[in-house]
Amino acid sequence: xxxxxxxxxxxxxxxxxxxxxxxxxxxxxxxxxxxxxxxxxxxxxxxxxxxxxxxxxxxxxxxxxxxxxxxxxxxxxxxxxxxxxxxxxxxxxxxxxxxxxxxxxxxxxxxxxxxx
Amino acid sequence: xxxxxxxxxxxxxxxxxxxxxxxxxxxxxxxxxxxxxxxxxxxxxxxxxxxxxxxxxxxxxxxxxxxxxxxxxxxxxxxxxxxxxxxxxxxxxxxxxxxxxxxxxxx
Numbered sequence: 001x002x003x004x005x006x007x008x009x010x011x012x013x014x015x016x017x018x019x020x021x022x023x024x025x026x027x028x029x030x031x032x033x034x035x036x037x038x039x040x041x042x043x044x045x046x047x048x049x050x051x052x053x054x055x056x057x058x059x060x061x062x063x064x065x066x067x068x069x070x071x072x073x074x075x076x077x078x079x080x081x082x083x084x085x086x087x088x089x090x091x092x093x094x095x096x097x098x099x100x101x102x103x104x105x106x107x108x109x110x111x112x113x114x115x116x
Numbered sequence: 117x118x119x120x121x122x123x124x125x126x127x128x129x130x131x132x133x134x135x136x137x138x139x140x141x142x143x144x145x146x147x148x149x150x151x152x153x154x155x156x157x158x159x160x161x162x163x164x165x166x167x168x169x170x171x172x173x174x175x176x177x178x179x180x181x182x183x184x185x186x187x188x189x190x191x192x193x194x195x196x197x198x199x200x201x202x203x204x205x206x207x208x209x210x211x212x213x214x215x216x217x218x219x220x221x222x223x
Contacts, residue, residue, distance in 0.1 A: 045160070045203060045214035060211045094159055102207050103150065104171070106159035 002026040004095050004107035011113050012085050018114075022078040022095030022107055029053070029071055033099035034078045036069060039109070040091030050099070051078060090114045118143050118206050122215030128223040129194055137189045137218045139204035144185070148208035151180060151189045154217075155200045163202075164189060196222070 008020040022034065036048040049059035051069045059067050068081045078095060092109040096102070119142035129135045139149070147167040152160035162171045164180035167187055177192040191198055199222060204215040 044216055045205075047210075047212045047214075058210060062211075101165070102212065103152070103160070103205065104162050104165075106161075109159050 002097065002105045004097065004105060006093060006095055006107045006110040008093060008110035008112055010111065011115065013116050014085060014087060014114055016085055017081060017083040018085055018089070018093075018112060020080045020093050020095075020110055020112070022080070024076050024078070024095075024097070027097070029073045029076060029078065032097050033102075034069075034071070035096045035098070035102065036080050037094045037096055037103070037106075038089075038091050039094070040088065042088055048080070052099075085114045087114050117211055118145060118209065118213050120204055120206055120213050120215040122204055122218060124218060125216065126219045126221065128221055130223045131194055131196060133194045134190065134192050135194060135220065136191075137202050137204075137220075139187045139215045141185045141187070141206055145206040145208035147182065148206055149180075149182070149187045150205045150207065152203045152205065153198075153200045154203065160203060191220075194220075 003025045006022050012018050033050050033052050035050040039045050048063055049069050051057050057069050066083045071078045090113050092111050094109045095107045097105040121140045123138055149167040151164035153163050154160045163174050167182045168180045179190050181188045201217045201219050203217050
């Protein structure tokens with residue numbers, strides 16, 4: 001069955017870079033877009049960006065300058081990297097599947113706390 | 117970006133009640149509107165897609181409707197397991213945008 005699971009560092013210091021991995025099973029990354037969404041106390045649910053089945057990416061302009069999404073299809077993994085972290089970036093980060101049927105499947109989320 | 121204005125933010129209700137949550141879109145989104153349920157510590161669960169279609173496994177007491185730019189989620193005969201936060205999402209154009217959420221709680 002379709003499964004997605006995020007793994008992240010938990011705690012990140014301000015100004016540092018966040019790296020999260022989304023590992024998927026039950027489908028191929030070459031057939032589906034993969035989306036990233038975060039949920040913060042300040043802004044609620046926010047779409048961050050996606051990587052298309054073909055590997056190209058689109059980002060929310062809110063994060064464009066500091067966000068990067070990539071993948072390793074051989075490992076069924078999608079990666080989110082965001083630099084210059086601030087305390088306001090504290091929240092839960094989710095990967096989710098799809099474009100034609102978007103957000104039908106979500107990972108469990110990974111909590112990221114930005115603090116010194 | 118398309119703004120989704122969701123109301124109310126909090127909705128006290130009793131078991132067995134019929135409740136309605138509404139999202140208003142700032143631009144035309146057609147029927148590219150989804151509703152999600154989120155319980156504490158869990159990821160959002162898709163409840164309604166295409167504004168009016170029930171997602172797989174969702175009880176029939178849930179329904180979605182549209183009137184112009186207003187989209188509604190209705191729950192008939194509220195059960196205790198329905199207590200959660202509900203969000204709308206438009207995905208007519210990027211960036212997809214979520215409503216601010218409605219917390220459904222027992223009165």
